[in-house]
Amino acid sequence: MIDKVGWAMRLHLTLGALSEGLSIPINYQYYLSTVLYRFLYTSSKEYASKLHSGAFLGDISPRKFFKYFCFSQLFPVKAHIDRDRIVLHEPLIHWYVSVAIEETLRHLILGMFESQVFFIENPEYRIVVKNVELVPEPQYERTMVFRMLSPLTVSVPENVNGTLRARYLLPDDPELSQALRKNILQRYKYLYYQMPEDTEFTVTVDRNYIEKRGGVHTVTKLVTLKQNTEQETKVRGFLCPVTIQGNPLLIKLAYNSGLGEKGSMGFGMLEIAKRLTGGPSNKVSTTL
Numbered sequence: 001m002i003d004k005v006g007w008a009m010r011l012h013l014t015l016g017a018l019s020e021g022l023s024i025p026i027n028y029q030y031y032l033s034t035v036l037y038r039f040l041y042t043s044s045k046e047y048a049s050k051l052h053s054g055a056f057l058g059d060i061s062p063r064k065f066f067k068y069f070c071f072s073q074l075f076p077v078k079a080h081i082d083r084d085r086i087v088l089h090e091p092l093i094h095w096y097v098s099v100a101i102e103e104t105l106r107h108l109i110l111g112m113f114e115s116q117v118f119f120i121e122n123p124e125y126r127i128v129v130k131n132v133e134l135v136p137e138p139q140y141e142r143t144m145v146f147r148m149l150s151p152l153t154v155s156v157p158e159n160v161n162g163t164l165r166a167r168y169l170l171p172d173d174p175e176l177s178q179a180l181r182k183n184i185l186q187r188y189k190y191l192y193y194q195m196p197e198d199t200e201f202t203v204t205v206d207r208n209y210i211e212k213r214g215g216v217h218t219v220t221k222l223v224t225l226k227q228n229t230e231q232e233t234k235v236r237g238f239l240c241p242v243t244i245q246g247n248p249l250l251i252k253l254a255y256n257s258g259l260g261e262k263g264s265m266g267f268g269m270l271e272i273a274k275r276l277t278g279g280p281s282n283k284v285s286t287t288l
Contacts, residue, residue: 009105010098010135010256015074017091018117018126024074026084027224029150029266031120032071036097036264038118039111040104047107066187069104070258070269072096072149093127096135096149098269100191100256138255138272140248146255149269151221151237154179154260168236171205172216180260184250187257200246203259209240225265237267 025031040048051067078089099105109132116129155166156179169176181201189195210219219240225233242259244251258268 009137010096011105011108012133012135013095013097013112013129014131014133015093015095016128016130017088017093018128019124021088022091022125022127023082023085023087024120024125025227026081026086027227028074028086028120029223030225030227032074032095033265035118035120036069036071036108039115040107042111042115043107044110047103051104066190066257067104067264068100068187068191068257069108070098070150070263071266072269072271073151073266092130096269096271098256098258100253137252140252140255142248143243143245144251145241145243145273146259146270147241147273148239148259149271150258150266151223151235151239151268152242152260153235153237153262153267154183170216170220170236171207171210171238171240176205177203181246183260184254188250188253191253196247196249198247198249201250202245204243204245206241206243213240223267235262235265235267241273242270 037048037052040051072095074086075094076086076088076090077092077094079086080089081087097108099108112129112132117126118129119126153168154176155168156175157164158167159165169179180203181199184201185195185199210216213219216238220236220238223235223237225231225235237260244254244259254268255270257263259270260268262268
């Protein structure tokens with residue numbers, strides 16, 4: 001039996017570029033997901049393999065499993081975008097990883113201590129984990145306002161010429177809240193082997209924020225995964241504040257493992273909106 005959601009915590013990583021003049025591709029999500037799996041493999045090849053395959057959840061459909069972690073976009077201290085690349089002016093980068101399962105978190109931390117240096121895209125572009133801060137859980141309530149630290153994406157199946165394809169929902173889609181509720185209830189069920197008694201979970205986007213930014217198209221983002229390979233996939237998400245109302249246990253699971261789909265690929269990470277100016281508080285710093 002795996003350790004379920006208990007004292008699950010969030011990691012705030014301070015990264016340092018070891019290569020002068022480092023630039024990284026805009027579509028870096030897949031590379032970061034690979035980095036996290038490398039940390040897990042460093043700690044335990046067996047556990048990482050089970051997590052990657054979904055076997056760690058037991059006897060369930062291989063098409064229906066979740067990894068129960070998510071991560072944020074990268075936040076360089078100073079950088080600019082040059083076409084399809086992010087060019088760093090300073091070496092420091094902030095990155096957040098959130099984990100809903102204690103054992104996954106433990107292996108991630110152990111892997112980081114054993115293998116602090118990684119690369120994105122090119123082995124010559126080396127990055128080191130300089131510092132790790134453990135961010136305690138917030139207090140969960142029935143109504144909470146969040147901002148997105150990585151794009152929120154959720155889809156519904158759509159029949160296109162006899163083929164089922166994913167239709168990614170935008171902030172103004174009337175199916176959005178129900179699709180997000182269905183997703184979080186599935187995750188809860190596969191983690192606890194039962195449905196919660198309280199299934200209320202409603203997500204409302206901040207329409208004023210969207211209007212001030214100029215409309216839905218200004219907050220949407222198209223992310224390419226496994227770019228320039230046969231497995232290349234394009235995923236559409238959006239970045240805007242959301243209000244979640246419902247069962248605090250479901251809100252907690254969304255906070256720790258991501259809201260919507262593809263959390264383990266760098267989508268759906270939430271941050272409490274009131275921390276916009278102060279950043280995560282009560283952190284325990286660990287220098288690697």
